[in-house]
Structures are given as C-alpha cells and as structure tokens.
Amino acid sequence: QQPVQSPQAVILREGEDAVINCSSSKALYSVHWYRQKHGEAPVFLMILLKGGEQKGHDKISASFNEKKQQSSLYLTASQLSYSGTYFCGTSKQSSGSARQLTFGSGTQLTVLP
C-alpha cells in the first residue's frame, strides 16, 4: 500500500525551514528518502531503519517514528538548491524482494530567493 506524503506541495523562502511527512497504514521496517529535481534523476538521500533513529547530513535530516508508522524529513535553513520533489519509499520487511518497497507520490518543494 502506497505511503501518504504531506504536504503535497510547499513554497518557502530561502532560509526557512520545512517538514515533509511520510505515513503508512502498516507497520514499517524502513523508510527511504529521495529528491528529484525537474528533468533529473532521483537522488537517494538516506535510509532509516526500525528503531526510531534519526539521521541527517548537512541541513537535511529525518526521523522515524515506529509507533506512528511515520517518518519526517526536516529541511533546515532552506537553500535554493533544495527545490525539487521529495518522495519516500517504505518497506515492511527487513529483507527480501524489492517488491516490498512502495513509494509515496511526492512533495513538491519550491524555495524562493
């Protein structure tokens, strides 16, 4: 079942913060985050595993709340280069087929100067 992302779109000014959520109706083992700029290939950002960990690099971080079956992506002090579509992929199992991974429809983030 496809995870639900919110919001569908967000517009902010350079320097502002944003949060993108990815929710599932089923128990999750892992959450994967990607960013795709218009006309370009998606770029893998990070993977979070069951255990409620938080990860991040630079000013982009994410958390994974098992109980809520939700992950949140945090973009701090947004830069123009952060613009793009962010999407999550979720998996219910620790291993096995790639069929286990299902993707959200994406959140379009626009950072204005």
Place this chain on the structure above:
Amino acid sequence: DVKVTQSSRYLVKRTGEKVFLECVQDMDHENMFWYRQDPGLGLRLIYFSYDVKMKEKGDIPEGYSVSREKKERFSLILESASTNQTSMYLCASCTGTGVQPQHFGDGARLSIL
C-alpha cells in the same frame, strides 16, 4: 563518478510497436530495477534483476519483459506498446545487499500514440 545511463530520453512510438528501453550502469552493481513514474502514483516497480539472467516481476509486469544478458545492462521491452504505457521510465541499480534503488538514470519519457 558513478553512472546509470538510459540511452533514450524521449521516445515516441505507435500502438502495437515493440519498444526497447536500454539501461547501463558502470558500478558493477548486482541489482537493477525498472520503474515507471506517473503523477500521483509514485514509482511503481515493473521488474528487477539481482544477477545476470535472473529476473523477478515487480508490481506491474503485465505488458513488459526484461533482459539481462550482461551484468551492466538491463533492458526493458514493451512487447506490443499500448497508450496506457505512456509514462516516464526510470532505471536504477544498487549493490547486492540492498533492495532499494540507490542510483537512478535520468529517465526515458515514452509516448505511445
């Protein structure tokens, strides 16, 4: 720099034609994937391959087949193209221990008339 290369960025074909989409990766990855990307639906897995000559159906394999004769090349074949196969097709790869795509090609936008 690691690379997944899709040979065609834009293709226009007619209903009933046999269509080949080619993908080559230079990272010696075991796993390769074909997804289609449609607005509001997220990425959907068509087929994936975990080794040469090995393949497994994804969520939407109907109307498609694949070929992996060499480790670096994974081809998607539309046996008899139909208008509902108009979409963006993305190829991806990852190392043998993962089931999530890590490196994507730029995509092929296919229109079936």
